[in-house]
Amino acid sequence: MHNYIAELNPIQQEAVKSIKGPNLIIAGAGSGKTRVLTYRIAFLLENGIPAKSILALTFTNKAAKEMKERIASVVGQSTSRNLWMGTFHSIFAKILRNEAKLLGYTSNFTIYDTTDTKSILKNIVKEMNLDDKTYKPSDVYGRISMAKNNLITAAAYPANAQLMEFDKSSRKPEIATIYKHYTQRCFKADAMDFDDLLLNTNILFRDFPEVLAKYQSIFSHILVDEYQDTNFSQYLIVKKLATNHQNLCVVGDDSQSIYSFRGAKIENILNFRNDYPNYKSFKLEQNYRSTQTIVDAANSIIAKNKFQIPKTVFSKNEVGNKIKVHNAITDTEEGFIVANEIIDSRLTNQLNFSDFAILYRTNAQSRIFEEALRKRNIPYKIYGGISFYQRKEIKDLIAYFRLVINPKDEEAFRRVINYPTRGIGDTTISRLFEFAQQENFDIWTILENINTINIGINKGISQKIHQFFTFIKALSAKLYTCNAFDLASEITLTSGITHELHNDKSPESVSKYENIEALLNGIQEFTTDTEEEIGQMITLDMYLENISLLTDADNEKPEDRDKVTLMTIHSAKGLEFNSVFIVGVEEELFPSKYSSTTAQELEEERRLFYVALTRAKKEAAISYCRSRYKWGSLESCSPSRFIKDIDSEYLDMPKEASIFTEENFETSRNQYFKKPTIQASQEATYQPTLRGKNLMNINNAIHKKVEATEITDITLIQVDMQVEHERFGFGTIIQVEGEYPNTKATIVFKNSGQKQLLLKFAKLRIIN
DNA sequence: GTATAAACACTTTTT
DNA sequence: GTGTTTATAC
Numbered sequence: 001m002h003n004y005i006a007e008l009n010p011i012q013q014e015a016v017k018s019i020k021g022p023n024l025i026i027a028g029a030g031s032g033k034t035r036v037l038t039y040r041i042a043f044l045l046e047n048g049i050p051a052k053s054i055l056a057l058t059f060t061n062k063a064a065k066e067m068k069e070r071i072a073s074v075v076g077q078s079t080s081r082n083l084w085m086g087t088f089h090s091i092f093a094k095i096l097r098n099e100a101k102l103l104g105y106t107s108n109f110t111i112y113d114t115t116d117t118k119s120i121l122k123n124i125v126k127e128m129n130l131d132d133k134t135y136k137p138s139d140v141y142g143r144i145s146m147a148k149n150n151l152i153t154a155a156a157y158p159a160n161a162q163l164m165e166f167d168k169s170s171r172k173p174e175i176a177t178i179y180k181h182y183t184q185r186c187f188k189a190d191a192m193d194f195d196d197l198l199l200n201t202n203i204l205f206r207d208f209p210e211v212l213a214k215y216q217s218i219f220s221h222i223l224v225d226e227y228q229d230t231n232f233s234q235y236l237i238v239k240k241l242a243t244n245h246q247n248l249c250v251v252g253d254d255s256q257s258i259y260s261f262r263g264a265k266i267e268n269i270l271n272f273r274n275d276y277p278n279y280k281s282f283k284l285e286q287n288y289r290s291t292q293t294i295v296d297a298a299n300s301i302i303a304k305n306k307f308q309i310p311k312t313v314f315s316k317n318e319v320g321n322k323i324k325v326h327n328a329i330t331d332t333e334e335g336f337i338v339a340n341e342i343i344d345s346r347l348t349n350q351l352n353f354s355d356f357a358i359l360y361r362t363n364a365q366s367r368i369f370e371e372a373l374r375k376r377n378i379p380y381k382i383y384g385g386i387s388f389y390q391r392k393e394i395k396d397l398i399a400y401f402r403l404v405i406n407p408k409d410e411e412a413f414r415r416v417i418n419y420p421t422r423g424i425g426d427t428t429i430s431r432l433f434e435f436a437q438q439e440n441f442d443i444w445t446i447l448e449n450i451n452t453i454n455i456g457i458n459k460g461i462s463q464k465i466h467q468f469f470t471f472i473k474a475l476s477a478k479l480y481t482c483n484a485f486d487l488a489s490e491i492t493l494t495s496g497i498t499h500e501l502h503n504d505k506s507p508e509s510v511s512k513y514e515n516i517e518a519l520l521n522g523i524q525e526f527t528t529d530t531e532e533e534i535g536q537m538i539t540l541d542m543y544l545e546n547i548s549l550l551t552d553a554d555n556e557k558p559e560d561r562d563k564v565t566l567m568t569i570h571s572a573k574g575l576e577f578n579s580v581f582i583v584g585v586e587e588e589l590f591p592s593k594y595s596s597t598t599a600q601e602l603e604e605e606r607r608l609f610y611v612a613l614t615r616a617k618k619e620a621a622i623s624y625c626r627s628r629y630k631w632g633s634l635e636s637c638s639p640s641r642f643i644k645d646i647d648s649e650y651l652d653m654p655k656e657a658s659i660f661t662e663e664n665f666e667t668s669r670n671q672y673f674k675k676p677t678i679q680a681s682q683e684a685t686y687q688p689t690l691r692g693k694n695l696m697n698i699n700n701a702i703h704k705k706v707e708a709t710e711i712t713d714i715t716l717i718q719v720d721m722q723v724e725h726e727r728f729g730f731g732t733i734i735q736v737e738g739e740y741p742n743t744k745a746t747i748v749f750k751n752s753g754q755k756q757l758l759l760k761f762a763k764l765r766i767i768n
Numbered sequence: 769g770t771a772t773a774a775a776c777a778c779t780t781t782t783t
Numbered sequence: 784g785t786g787t788t789t790a791t792a793c
Contacts, residue, residue, distance in 0.1 A: 060783080089783050114782085194783050261781065362780055367784085384782085418769095425769050549783065570781045592780050608781080631778070632784050769793105776788070 015282040022276035028313035029614035030289030051082035055219040059226040110191040148195035149263035154183040189410040198233040227252035231263035291320025297650035322652040326623040335372030355578035383567040393512040484543040580616035722767035
């Protein structure tokens with residue numbers, strides 16, 4: 001084992017070695033926090049603490065994955081894989097599945113995402129005959145989520161005078177009732193939403209002391225990353241687990257607390273001293289990431305905040321360049337300025353595209369940069385926004401999976417009962433749910449007895465419902481007898497989704513079809529890889545568990561390596577880039593006009609700016625526009641107060657207001673377009689991202705072109721043929737089995753190894 | 769009950 | 784500008 005301790009400065013070393021009792025590590029931006037956490041875990045392992053006794057909680061899946069890899073490189077994978085490391089949500093989802101019976105759930109419970117939740121709330125509001133403009137799903141969800149994160153259950157909500165008063169004064173007195181109905185619905189559907197994963201963990205630990213005791217003794221050492229962003233529910237889980245041994249190490253930076261809108265309590269880190277009086281604290285103040293200019297500029301802005309733990313972050317790196325401030329007439333121009341800067345800087349400083357990041361306040365800003373980068377032929381990748389798993393066709397297919405695994409899943413049922421159309425319309429569905437509500441049945445029980453109950457549905461339709469019931473039931477029966485990929489393929493084919501998409505020749509359908517193919521390929525990859533790893537059949541429920549808490553950011557693809565990164569500042573937390581562009585730094589946008597009313601909100605926006613700036617290693621640039629399109633119409637805007645908050649000695653302000661005036665703007669914009677547009681050969685290698693309609697059309701155009709020349713009649717595929725696959729590359733067919741159209745081929749790919757592919761989905765091109 | 773077109777509302781950040 | 788809901792004809 002290499003001597004990792006020597007890589008640390010004295011304070012970092014102390015923080016790593018202090019393994020007993022409560023520890024608070026205040027880690028300034030770029031101070032080597034991940035390194036300390038990683039080595040601390042390695043040190044624990046080295047000192048005889050078994051991996052399975054260490055619980056390390058992170059804020060994102062990505063952070064967990066990264067840390068796992070780093071630990072594996074120090075202690076080896078066979079040890080590191082036994083660590084309990086992951087997000088709060090994923091770790092406690094796992095524990096809840098183990099203990100589900102105690103709470104009246106099954107271990108196959110569904111996890112509802114935000115979309116599912118809002119959709120159910122919408123239905124409830126409708127069923128209660130409330131005004132859907134007053135009770136907007138997102139507002140109702142916000143109230144319920146806030147309550148859950150503060151451990152106020154539906155039963156306790158009406159007794160809370162403060163909440164009830166607030167609802168009354170905001171003319172939403174029925175929130176408590178909606179909350180009650182929603183909770184009942186989730187329970188009947190054997191489903192939990194994101195907040196339930198934490199709330200129910202608390203309930204589990206409160207109501208079953210022996211279960212709490214079990215996990216208290218399993219987890220002898222607990223680490224929590226990004227402690228400043230934990231909410232009350234998370235805080236209490238940690239507190240309960242650590243009560244006995246108090247071997248708790250929390251790491252965080254109050255200056256980087258940016259999730260209070262989601263219930264995060266900065267007080268958790270500020271009050272650590274009160275909860276654990278015997279605590280030891282370590283302040284990591286040396287920034288190893290950024291130039292002095294960047295660190296000093298960041299300090300100068302965060303100094304404007306009143307509430308913070310005193311600390312002095314400093315850098316001993318080079319002084320570096322000043323922060324460039326760009327101003328643009330319009331958002332379009334801003335896009336081109338950034339694109340041009342990237343091209344220039346890449347050449348002058350010999351950088352890769354992946355050294356650049358464009359960070360914005362809202363996802364809506366990304367489109368304009370996509371267009372500018374695309375016109376300049378700069379490769380980029382986008383995080384956030386509409387994730388792959390949120391696309392309609394993917395959600396639909398996954399809804400079938402969900403229903404097969406958990407037939408009570410109300411939301412999944414609603415999605416697919418009439419997709420593809422089966423002649424079961426809204427009226428019928430409403431009747432079914434009305435009846436369910438009235439008799440307190442779950443939806444599956446009603447389907448099961450559809451022929452014996454009388455709810456005014458005609459024979460023909462109840463016949464169709466019965467057909468659907470037997471269809472799902474038959475698939476459910478196969479859940480544990482065949483592997484995830486086989487069952488998923490079967491569902492895909494028999495549900496009629498592919499048939500539906502196949503009949504429709506529109507570009508949208510082609511794209512959807514390809515997304516479904518991509519999902520199935522992903523399932524196959526997961527199934528084969530995991531089966532190999534754990535030597536056990538992987539069933540569909542295991543696959544679903546694996547993806548239900550994932551986001552796009554967790555699926556880094558190898559072809560995404562040298563690309564400019566576009567993301568919100570929130571998702572950039574924890575990352576670093578050589579060169580960072582903070583864009584749209586305007587009043588009302590950053591700080592957001594929704595977060596400018598109270599001093600606390602403004603401080604959080606300022607911390608967000610601090611996070612953005614401290615992502616940069618060498619260069620940072622800020623830009624703002626004088627006008628920008630907001631929901632379709634042009635609005636004028638003014639530079640953000642945050643620019644004035646930065647000590648001007650660190651800024652390189654634009655000499656003139658702008659080199660562009662209103663009159664010459666059209667001509668000047670044309671200059672940007674003057675350079676040659678995308679060449680055909682380059683366009684073909686361009687990897688599209690999964691976002692935005694414009695982009696989708698381009699994808700479609702590309703794919704269409706490819707399809708016309710490449711699609712292969714699958715009946716031609718034979719053993720020994722050389723083929724090319726979109727994703728896996730070149731390979732040789734070694735086996736063909738199954739009846740058309742469900743012919744399966746085993747192919748050995750040069751670079752991707754052996755795969756079994758359903759020829760119906762795998763688009764292969766025959767080479768010889 | 770289904771398929772289209774017009775009207776409509778919406779955007780802060782994420783597990 | 785975009786995705787979703789409603790009005791209208793089939």
